[in-house]
Amino acid sequence: MSQQPLSHSAHDVYNMLPSLAEADKLFPSNVQSKFLPKLNQIPIFQENKHYAVTLVHRHATLEPGEIMVSRGDVTRPERIENAGNVYASAWLTSGEAYEFTSDDMKYNRDEEPRHRHHPSDDLLYALRKSVTESGIQSFSGVGILGFRYISEIPDPDEIFLEKTYGGPVF
Numbered sequence: 001m002s003q004q005p006l007s008h009s010a011h012d013v014y015n016m017l018p019s020l021a022e023a024d025k026l027f028p029s030n031v032q033s034k035f036l037p038k039l040n041q042i043p044i045f046q047e048n049k050h051y052a053v054t055l056v057h058r059h060a061t062l063e064p065g066e067i068m069v070s071r072g073d074v075t076r077p078e079r080i081e082n083a084g085n086v087y088a089s090a091w092l093t094s095g096e097a098y099e100f101t102s103d104d105m106k107y108n109r110d111e112e113p114r115h116r117h118h119p120s121d122d123l124l125y126a127l128r129k130s131v132t133e134s135g136i137q138s139f140s141g142v143g144i145l146g147f148r149y150i151s152e153i154p155d156p157d158e159i160f161l162e163k164t165y166g167g168p169v170f
Contacts, residue, residue, distance in 0.1 A: 010098075014062050022139060038130065044122060091148075
């Protein structure tokens with residue numbers, strides 16, 4: 001199994017991300033309703049359905065040597081040396097991973113397990129270009145939209161909602 005190389009400075013990248021409330025203010029519903037349908041018309045997004053556009057945000061402040069790791073439905077900070085085999089699951093438009101997972105990463109039940117792949121440079125460029133052309137603001141130089149890998153392609157009308165529990169929203 002190949003492992004996503006992890007940097008001990010990954011916490012610095014993660015801690016630069018906006019809180020959910022801050023990111024939400026920069027991507028209000030009136031902007032979403034115009035921007036997201038346009039993305040669905042761009043061929044590269046239609047061809048890469050395993051990558052969902054996501055609102056980039058942090059859940060907590062990480063300490064040096066920590067990364068955010070999803071195990072099942074729970075995402076929490078873990079020490080890099082204790083995380084085991086984890087793989088990138090969410091990326092900034094720069095291509096830098098900011099969240100990781102331990103899931104076996106199947107694309108579907110008929111294929112053998114494959115590790116989640118880094119979004120292609122072309123896909124990352126297409127999102128950066130679309131964001132820039134739409135005038136969507138960044139947060140301290142970090143784009144508020146990125147990609148998250150999803151193993152099961154949703155129905156066209158399906159929406160994924162992320163919920164947070166256990167503490168205040170930063």
